Amino acid sequence: MGTMFARGLKRKSAEDGEDVEGGLAGAQAMPSYSLQRQSLLDMSLVKLQLCHMLVEPNLCRSVLIANTVRQIQEEMAQDGTWRVVAPQAAGRAPLDRLVSTDILCRSVREQEGERPAPDAGDGHTPDLVPGLATVPSAQALRNPQSSLWEVDSSRENRGGFQKSLDQIFETLENKTSGSVEELFADVDSSYYDLDAVLTGMVGSTQSGHGSGLQAFSPATAAPPSSSCRSDLGELDHAVEILVET
Amino acid sequence: MELEKTWADIISTVEFNHTGELLATGDKGGRVVIFQREQESKNQVHRRGEYNVYSTFQSHEPEFDYLKSLEIEEKINKIRWLPQQNAAYFLLSTNDKTVKLWKVSERDKRPEGYNLKDEEGRLRDPATITTLRVPVLRPMDLMVEATPRRVFANAHTYHINSISVNSDYETYMSADDLRINLWNFEITNQSFNIVDIKPANMEELTEVITAAEFHPHHCNSFVYSSSKGTIRLCDMRASALCDRHSKFFEEPEDPSNRSFFSEIISSISDVKFSHSGRYIMTRDYLTVKVWDLNMENRPIETYQVHDYLRSKLCSLYENDCIFDKFECVWNGSDSVIMTGSYNNFFRMFDRNTKRDVTLEASRENSKPRAILKPRKVCVGGKRRKDEISVDSLDFSKKILHTAWHPSENIIAVAATNNLYIFQDKVN
Numbered sequence: 001m002g003t004m005f006a007r008g009l010k011r012k013s014a015e016d017g018e019d020v021e022g023g024l025a026g027a028q029a030m031p032s033y034s035l036q037r038q039s040l041l042d043m044s045l046v047k048l049q050l051c052h053m054l055v056e057p058n059l060c061r062s063v064l065i066a067n068t069v070r071q072i073q074e075e076m077a078q079d080g081t082w083r084v085v086a087p088q089a090a091g092r093a094p095l096d097r098l099v100s101t102d103i104l105c106r107s108v109r110e111q112e113g114e115r116p117a118p119d120a121g122d123g124h125t126p127d128l129v130p131g132l133a134t135v136p137s138a139q140a141l142r143n144p145q146s147s148l149w150e151v152d153s154s155r156e157n158r159g160g161f162q163k164s165l166d167q168i169f170e171t172l173e174n175k176t177s178g179s180v181e182e183l184f185a186d187v188d189s190s191y192y193d194l195d196a197v198l199t200g201m202v203g204s205t206q207s208g209h210g211s212g213l214q215a216f217s218p219a220t221a222a223p224p225s226s227s228c229r230s231d232l233g234e235l236d237h238a239v240e241i242l243v244e245t
Numbered sequence: 246m247e248l249e250k251t252w253a254d255i256i257s258t259v260e261f262n263h264t265g266e267l268l269a270t271g272d273k274g275g276r277v278v279i280f281q282r283e284q285e286s287k288n289q290v291h292r293r294g295e296y297n298v299y300s301t302f303q304s305h306e307p308e309f310d311y312l313k314s315l316e317i318e319e320k321i322n323k324i325r326w327l328p329q330q331n332a333a334y335f336l337l338s339t340n341d342k343t344v345k346l347w348k349v350s351e352r353d354k355r356p357e358g359y360n361l362k363d364e365e366g367r368l369r370d371p372a373t374i375t376t377l378r379v380p381v382l383r384p385m386d387l388m389v390e391a392t393p394r395r396v397f398a399n400a401h402t403y404h405i406n407s408i409s410v411n412s413d414y415e416t417y418m419s420a421d422d423l424r425i426n427l428w429n430f431e432i433t434n435q436s437f438n439i440v441d442i443k444p445a446n447m448e449e450l451t452e453v454i455t456a457a458e459f460h461p462h463h464c465n466s467f468v469y470s471s472s473k474g475t476i477r478l479c480d481m482r483a484s485a486l487c488d489r490h491s492k493f494f495e496e497p498e499d500p501s502n503r504s505f506f507s508e509i510i511s512s513i514s515d516v517k518f519s520h521s522g523r524y525i526m527t528r529d530y531l532t533v534k535v536w537d538l539n540m541e542n543r544p545i546e547t548y549q550v551h552d553y554l555r556s557k558l559c560s561l562y563e564n565d566c567i568f569d570k571f572e573c574v575w576n577g578s579d580s581v582i583m584t585g586s587y588n589n590f591f592r593m594f595d596r597n598t599k600r601d602v603t604l605e606a607s608r609e610n611s612k613p614r615a616i617l618k619p620r621k622v623c624v625g626g627k628r629r630k631d632e633i634s635v636d637s638l639d640f641s642k643k644i645l646h647t648a649w650h651p652s653e654n655i656i657a658v659a660a661t662n663n664l665y666i667f668q669d670k671v672n
Contacts, residue, residue: 036559040505043563056315056341059403059422060453060472061568064509067451071505 041072254662258646261657262326262334265650268296268657269336270664271321275305277338277391279349280666296666300349302391305340317342323408325417335394337417341404344419346395346430352388356380400426400436407457413464420457420469427481439487440469440479455570456516466491468518468525474511476527478538494525494536496543506558506567514570519579520651526582528573531555533584533594548594548601551586553624553635566640577652585644588633589660590620606644606658606665617667 031039044065253274260269268280281299308317319340327335333350358380363369403421410417418427418439425440440457444450453472460466465481477490498507510530517526525536527544531552534544550571554561561567566587573584585591586603594601603620623632646659654669 037505040559040562047565056313056317056404058568060455060512061565063450063453064472064512064568067508068505071508 037072037076041069041076044069044072251662256646256659256662256664257320258322258324259648259657259659259664260324260326260336261648261650262336263328263651265652265655267299267326267334268648268666269324269326270657270659271304271324271338272662273318273320275303275307275319275321275340277302277304277321277324277336277347279334300389300391302347304338304345304347304393305343308342322405325408325410327410328414330414337408337410339405339408339419342398342401344397344405344408344417344428345393346397347391348394349389349391352390353385354382355385357383395430395433397428397433397436400428406455407469409457409459409467411459411464412462416464418457418459418467420454422453425454425457425467425469425487437485439481439485441486441488455513458516458518461518461520461522463522468516470513470516470527472512473508474513474529476513476516476525476536492538492541494541494544496534504558506562509562509567510558515572517573517575519575520577521579524579526573526575528571528584530567530569530571533573533582535582535596546596548582548592550584550592551590551622553622557635561640564640566643569643569645571643571645572647574647574649576649576654583647583649583656585647585658587640587643588638589642589644590622591644591647591658604667606660606663606667607642608663 047065048062048069253272253276255273256270257273258269258271261267262269266282268282270278270280272278277300278298279300280296282294282296285294304321305319307319309315310317317340321338321340323337323339325337327337327346329335333348336347336349338345338347357364358378360374360378360380361369361371397419401419401421401424403423405419405421407420408417409420416427416429418425419436420426420440423441423443424438426436427439428436440454442452442454451473455470455472457467457469460468466478467481468476468478470476474495476494478492478494479487480491481487483489483491498511513527513529515528518524519526523538524545525538527534527536528550531554532550533548535546536544558567571585573582575582580597581593581595583591583593589606590603591606592601592603603622604617605620618631621629621632622638623629623634628634642661644658644660648657650656656667658665658667
């Protein structure tokens with residue numbers, strides 16, 4: 001059922017990160033490979049946080065998700081799509097939900113025609129950032145070879161909610177009482193409304209490329225549009241947490 | 246009788262004992278329920294033995310680890326029976342952290358005629374005791390009691406996923422995400438670490454242990470599977486710490502099939518030796534594979550459990566179903582293998598005829614003595630009358646745990662908090 005749309009997408013220029021295709025009238029818009037990949041990355045990072053419940057997190061699940069995050073980031077680095085984008089980049093209507101991610105489920109061969117061309121734009125080195133940046137200011141980018149788990153020196157700038165992946169594993173390793181509470185100190189349970197979170201995240205990735213950092217910037221930076229979900233109040237609350245007011 | 250579904254009643258493990266006379270289930274509430282097969286009466290030769298509740302006991306309680314500020318779930322992850330050596334039955338049950346050895350025994354006599362106690366058990370006034378008598382054993386209604394005989398605690402930092410009794414019947418192993426320990430049944434205050442894959446720097450962790458099992462006949466041999474789809478066969482005679490494997494089983498990845506979910510779906514959720522000890526079976530998210538111990542570079546058989554889910558992996562990742570751990574079992578003669586799926590479906594594969602069948606465990610579809618009707622999932626195009634389309638599958642109804650009687654065609658299927666027992670039709 002998604003194949004018709006997918007074929008249309010293949011012929012479309014991959015430069016444009018957006019997906020709303022006038023030609024596919026009457027059907028739900030199929031986001032581009034870039035956007036879907038970004039959604040997958042965002043979702044994975046949220047999952048890693050959500051797994052810290054009262055009970056010890058499932059280590060196998062955490063490791064598998066973390067490996068997936070690394071894979072995505074490595075591919076983004078190869079594409080050259082990983083770069084800093086000005087947080088104020090406004091744009092079009094945010095996607096309402098995580099739409100069918102049919103493209104991501106298909107094999108590499110099928111995807112070949114859809115993946116974004118390496119970005120030759122602004123001469124930025126395609127650097128890897130441990131994926132959890134929150135602050136809209138420019139992040140120090142790191143060498144793509146550096147380990148996913150390395151501590152970022154600018155971590156102190158981050159919102160309390162976002163902990164790097166290595167911290168998650170450190171937590172599992174040497175738990176001190178209250179460390180789990182620490183991780184969750186700034187998180188309100190309303191944040192667990194995944195749809196609201198992803199709406200804000202995906203909604204701010206208007207430029208498609210290199211939007212990994214922007215994904216976590218305050219949703220207030222992106223102008224709300226009529227197609228935003230009505231529970232913006234909840235989203236604002238989540239935003240406060242991210243920015244650590 | 247329609248029972249209300251409660252979280253604590255969700256069955257988390259199912260296991261027949263070595264004769265098939267007993268069937269044990271463990272649930273999320275930490276309880277163990279043991280069913281016993283009715284003796285076939287001489288009058289009704291054709292009436293197959295049914296399984297009735299034999300014993301119920303609370304095996305594990307929820308705990309709180311104050312040092313880490315974390316709860317320890319009471320959920321029973323695995324039950325393994327010991328071979329029967331006397332009148333009593335013994336089983337191991339484990340939650341995430343602690344393994345317990347339980348003795349289940351029958352009592353059908355009780356002593357009567359105590360000197361110092363009266364019939365209700367109250368102490369008698371010593372001044373009234375004028376004669377000496379010896380208590381006599383008299384028959385009573387059968388009582389089955391379960392007593393914890395050993396508690397093997399404080400040996401696992403991570404969550405225990407497997408326990409396996411050695412063929413020497415003196416030792417067993419317990420495996421968590423990163424380590425495997427060897428225990429002697431008699432010794433509870435220490436265990437021997439035989440596998441440790443924890444990296445010095447936890448930040449480098451990319452692979453965990455997902456299941457482990459002893460060889461059914463060679464007491465020095467065991468296998469463990471990983472989240473990267475590999476199986477290692479280890480020999481305890483080679484070295485004390487079995488970090489180096491004797492054999493390494495891995496199927497090369499098909500590069501044309503690679504996606505972001507390739508690694509996750511290759512993670513092995515269960516590994517089981519065949520009864521013969523010549524093969525191992527592994528379950529990953531979409532397939533069941535049979536490996537010959539003598540061939541490490543690829544499985545000898547691969548069976549598709551629900552390949553129609555391959556195009557839905559992203560949704561299944563989103564709702565976490567992709568992390569579901571399905572188990573797999575051999576039948577007594579190693580000719581048929583069985584595993585569960587979604588929508589309360591379970592699948593059987595005949596290794597000889599290469600035929601397979603999909604069956605459903607549900608109250609609506611099975612009345613006692615009714616024959617199970619094969620089900621079919623329609624993957625696209627026109628859906629036939631009896632088929633169910635992929636989008637209609639209920640992913641909350643998953644069959645993760647099944648068991649097969651060691652010698653007969655009797656299977657136990659756990660569907661959330663219901664247990665189904667199916668038997669071969671009697672001619």
